[in-house]
Amino acid sequence: MLRVRDVTVRFGGIVALDGVSLDLNRGEILGLIGPNGAGKTTLFNCISGVIAPDKGTIFFEGHSLVYAPPHVRARFGIARTFQNLQLWGSMTVAENLVVPMDALGRRNTFSDALHLPFSSYAERASMERARAILHVLDLDRYAGTLAGDLPAGIQRRVEIARALAMRPRLLLLDEPAAGLDAQETARLAELLHAVRERFHVSMLLVDHDMSLVMRVCDYVYVLDFGKLLARGQPAAIRTDPKVIAAYLGEESKKLEGEVATVVPTRPQHAPLLEVKQLAAGYGGLEVIRDVSLEVRPGEVVACIGANGAGKTTTLRAISGMIHPRRGRVMFGGRDVTGTSAERIAQLGLIHIPEGRGLFPNLSVEDTLRLVSNTAGHDVNITPAFELFPKLRQRRRQLVGTLSGGEQQMVALGRAILSEPRLVMIDEMSQGLAPTVVRQLFDIIRVFREQGIAVLLVEQFVESALDVADRAYVFEHGSIRLSGPAVELRADRKLVAGSYLGTAVDATAVAAANGNGHHVDPALMEIVSVRVPAKVKRALEQRAEVEGRPTGAVAIELLEKVDHQ
Amino acid sequence: MTSRLIFRVLIALVAFTVLARIPVGFDVGFKFDAGLAVIWAFALLSLVLLTGYVGQISLCQATFAGVGAYAAGMMSATFHVDYIVAVAVGVAAAFALGVIVGLPALRLHGITLAIVTLGIALVFDRYVFQDHAFEWLTGGTGGWRVGQASMFGLQMDSSKHLMGAYVVLLALFCLVALLLVNLHDSGAGRRFRAIRDSELAAATMGVNLTRYKLLAFGMSAAIAGMGGAFYPLVAGSVSPQPFWLFTSLQFAAIAVLMGVRYVPAAALGGAFMAFVPDVLTRYGHGTLFGRQYEISYDWFQIAVGVLLIVQLITLPDGVWGDLRHRVLNARSAAGALRGRKVEVA
Numbered sequence: 001m002l003r004v005r006d007v008t009v010r011f012g013g014i015v016a017l018d019g020v021s022l023d024l025n026r027g028e029i030l031g032l033i034g035p036n037g038a039g040k041t042t043l044f045n046c047i048s049g050v051i052a053p054d055k056g057t058i059f060f061e062g063h064s065l066v067y068a069p070p071h072v073r074a075r076f077g078i079a080r081t082f083q084n085l086q087l088w089g090s091m092t093v094a095e096n097l098v099v100p101m102d103a104l105g106r107r108n109t110f111s112d113a114l115h116l117p118f119s120s121y122a123e124r125a126s127m128e129r130a131r132a133i134l135h136v137l138d139l140d141r142y143a144g145t146l147a148g149d150l151p152a153g154i155q156r157r158v159e160i161a162r163a164l165a166m167r168p169r170l171l172l173l174d175e176p177a178a179g180l181d182a183q184e185t186a187r188l189a190e191l192l193h194a195v196r197e198r199f200h201v202s203m204l205l206v207d208h209d210m211s212l213v214m215r216v217c218d219y220v221y222v223l224d225f226g227k228l229l230a231r232g233q234p235a236a237i238r239t240d241p242k243v244i245a246a247y248l249g250e251e252s253k254k255l256e257g258e259v260a261t262v263v264p265t266r267p268q269h270a271p272l273l274e275v276k277q278l279a280a281g282y283g284g285l286e287v288i289r290d291v292s293l294e295v296r297p298g299e300v301v302a303c304i305g306a307n308g309a310g311k312t313t314t315l316r317a318i319s320g321m322i323h324p325r326r327g328r329v330m331f332g333g334r335d336v337t338g339t340s341a342e343r344i345a346q347l348g349l350i351h352i353p354e355g356r357g358l359f360p361n362l363s364v365e366d367t368l369r370l371v372s373n374t375a376g377h378d379v380n381i382t383p384a385f386e387l388f389p390k391l392r393q394r395r396r397q398l399v400g401t402l403s404g405g406e407q408q409m410v411a412l413g414r415a416i417l418s419e420p421r422l423v424m425i426d427e428m429s430q431g432l433a434p435t436v437v438r439q440l441f442d443i444i445r446v447f448r449e450q451g452i453a454v455l456l457v458e459q460f461v462e463s464a465l466d467v468a469d470r471a472y473v474f475e476h477g478s479i480r481l482s483g484p485a486v487e488l489r490a491d492r493k494l495v496a497g498s499y500l501g502t503a504v505d506a507t508a509v510a511a512a513n514g515n516g517h518h519v520d521p522a523l524m525e526i527v528s529v530r531v532p533a534k535v536k537r538a539l540e541q542r543a544e545v546e547g548r549p550t551g552a553v554a555i556e557l558l559e560k561v562d563h564q
Numbered sequence: 565m566t567s568r569l570i571f572r573v574l575i576a577l578v579a580f581t582v583l584a585r586i587p588v589g590f591d592v593g594f595k596f597d598a599g600l601a602v603i604w605a606f607a608l609l610s611l612v613l614l615t616g617y618v619g620q621i622s623l624c625q626a627t628f629a630g631v632g633a634y635a636a637g638m639m640s641a642t643f644h645v646d647y648i649v650a651v652a653v654g655v656a657a658a659f660a661l662g663v664i665v666g667l668p669a670l671r672l673h674g675i676t677l678a679i680v681t682l683g684i685a686l687v688f689d690r691y692v693f694q695d696h697a698f699e700w701l702t703g704g705t706g707g708w709r710v711g712q713a714s715m716f717g718l719q720m721d722s723s724k725h726l727m728g729a730y731v732v733l734l735a736l737f738c739l740v741a742l743l744l745v746n747l748h749d750s751g752a753g754r755r756f757r758a759i760r761d762s763e764l765a766a767a768t769m770g771v772n773l774t775r776y777k778l779l780a781f782g783m784s785a786a787i788a789g790m791g792g793a794f795y796p797l798v799a800g801s802v803s804p805q806p807f808w809l810f811t812s813l814q815f816a817a818i819a820v821l822m823g824v825r826y827v828p829a830a831a832l833g834g835a836f837m838a839f840v841p842d843v844l845t846r847y848g849h850g851t852l853f854g855r856q857y858e859i860s861y862d863w864f865q866i867a868v869g870v871l872l873i874v875q876l877i878t879l880p881d882g883v884w885g886d887l888r889h890r891v892l893n894a895r896s897a898a899g900a901l902r903g904r905k906v907e908v909a
């Protein structure tokens with residue numbers, strides 16, 4: 001049905017996609033996954049018509065899609081949803097569905113404005129169909145509500161409903177689980193299955209959220225660095241060592257002894273940073289909820305987890321770049337919740353954002369001298385050059401012309417000059433070569449020796465766990481696991497679970513191993529949230545027959561699956 | 565649906581009868597203001613369609629009105645056609661220019677589109693309307709004088725028969741306003757609003773952006789041109805001054821002030837633009853605490869600026885828009901108090 005052949009896309013000198021081919025058959029739900037920067041969004045954009053490939057062909061039922069404008073693709077029967085919710089907010093939900101139906105029919109602006117019978121009749125027919133679709137998706141009660149007033153989870157469903165209003169044969173779903181919590185994601189998975197059965201539509205799904213992809217898709221393509229890394233059934237992909245390596249980074253070959261040298265946590269100190277039940281978000285989306293964490297003086301703490309799990313948002317809420325909605329942030333014994341970003345920086349909490357937050361048109365030296373501005377007195381910039389001798393040679397060069405690694409050095413150098421007590425670094429290694437990343441991680445160790453606490457958000461999980469004392473694993477906007485880095489490192493499977501959506505099995509097995517058949521209520525909650533209603537009911541029935549708690553049955557079953 | 569349509573037609577008819585009666589008995593100056601008010605209201609109505617419905621920015625609506633005015637003036641003064649034919653030509657000319665101006669809008673958004681339309685307004689203001697090369701259209705420095713004009717065979721030149729022109733103008737305005745209100749809830753209106761809310765989504769859902777954006781610009785220019793086409797008739801002559809760049813900016817400001825998404829706000833804005841400066845210059849002088857004072861036209865500009873700032877803070881959906889919300893809210897609150905079943909969104 002959809003045939004993608006040898007598609008290559010270049011952005012400047014970077015090859016975003018390198019000869020990727022893909023086939024989607026009628027009635028299939030195809031998943032497209034890959035770590036950050038793997039090129040899945042680029043491929044999705046090629047298929048949905050946002051960018052044209054430099055090389056290669058894309059055919060949909062015999063029509064070439066390479067040069068078809070968006071509204072023509074719509075006529076071919078391709079519909080899509082958007083990651084960042086593109087509903088028409090000032091129209092009601094029903095109207096949102098009527099627009100694509102009308103746009104694809106033959107209509108006339110003037111007869112519409114005059115409400116001629118021809119237009120009114122078509123109008124009523126469209127409205128009827130809109131209501132029918134809303135009924136199937138269980139959205140009837142929102143038909144008259146303005147789409148912009150709905151919560152994000154419902155808006156996602158309406159986007160799917162609107163796409164279905166086009167009577168598509170292929171539905172492209174761009175990160176439909178972004179910003180949804182575990183329960184909403186589970187409901188979305190059910191919805192997608194229902195949609196396939198009721199509307200006979202094939203789907204291509206791009207998502208970071210593996211729990212959704214694994215549950216919904218028939219077949220999965222994995223991209224890495226613009227190339228096809230693997231393809232196969234979800235179960236096979238989930239255990240594919242190549243895929244796990246792509247997500248978590250290569251398993252480091254370090255000796256156990258070296259790992260043990262990591263300074264153990266220092267509980268005797270009062271926490272330097274204490275975050276309690278923090279919630280924050282953007283617009284209608286609540287990205288993090290109930291996040292509690294702490295960093296003690298001189299400690300290195302890593303935040304890991306899949307994309308969109310809320311790590312960056314947590315840092316931004318701590319440093320005052322966005323306003324927390326609930327919860328408290330304590331820094332050095334002071335309540336700094338909602339304090340302005342520059343005030344927090346003056347207290348000694350430095351945030352190096354994703355993309356480093358540098359000024360491309362300032363020289364290295366000027367950038368470092370700017371610290372005097374925050375500190376309020378002249379700052380000697382030589383310590384930064386001692387830490388990064390390379391920067392001394394480049395002191396007159398404009399920051400924008402430096403390589404990514406050098407830029408990160410400038411950012412770290414600037415941070416250390418302001419004599420911080422805590423540095424938060426967001427995606428330090430993003431877009432950098434492995435050797436450069438290793439150097440930067442060594443610098444983190446220097447920070448710790450100087451007694452500076454570090455809170456890291458990192459996608460290279462292995463490297464992050466090597467350097468960190470403790471770590472928090474984020475999933476769906478809250479903290480799923482936490483503990484000493486050494487332990488998390490040892491339980492690779494547990495961490496992989498939060499990336500590949502196997503957290504249930506892993507946690508369940510861990511609990512079962514530890515406590516025999518004792519049922520942890522928290523575990524039961526996870527199980528009940530993540531299992532489709534049908535399965536849950538089956539579990540409950542069986543539990544009743546056997547006279548055992550539901551959780552125990554669930555764990556037994558999961559264990560069995562794990563052994564097979 | 566149909567009962568709503570009948571209700572709207574009735575409202576339009578009532579508005580027409582009431583508004584047509586109001587200027588009777590006032591002096592020529594006010595009658596002229598009344599005609600001007602409807603002409604400006606047309607221009608504001610064109611922004612309701614273009615900005616309010618489709619979300620496109622234009623800072624050259626006065627240019628469209630000017631093209632309508634000059635084309636109609638030329639047809640009437642040179643070819644002595646029935647004035648309704650002159651209006652039709654003016655509308656057609658404005659429509660054509662609107663489609664051309666719409667072309668850059670296919671690629672541009674927001675501030676860049678505003679700058680481009682500003683440039684078009686500037687070019688027409690400084691070059692076309694005031695250059696010898698276009699004397700065939702503008703009638704030279706003196707402009708066109710419309711001395712003898714008739715519509716549907718009725719005498720309609722400016723000074724004596726001002727009311728006749730006003731009534732025809734008002735009738736046309738009510739008709740176009742009614743069409744626009746209808747358009748809002750129709751399929752085409754929804755496609756327009758889809759473009760406003762998310763262009764990307766509209767295109768992916770099968771809305772042909774090229775067609776609908778050009779149509780919106782053309783229709784908007786035609787509406788502004790229709791008002792402009794009556795200018796020579798109402799004022800007796802046509803000159804570049806009323807259609808210069810600043811008028812375009814004033815249209816944008818007053819459209820936002822009154823509520824750019826609402827058709828009645830255009831009527832309100834037109835009246836505001838025509839009457840307030842005149843009233844200020846007529847009665848805005850005298851003595852206060854023993855001192856002479858005089859309010860000039862400049863005060864109107866300052867007042868608009870201050871009002872705009874106040875409005876954006878206190879009434880973000882425009883004067884008409886916010887008052888409308890308040891009345892609707894009060895009504896549903898009152899309904900709830902009386903224990904009636906109230907539709908709650």
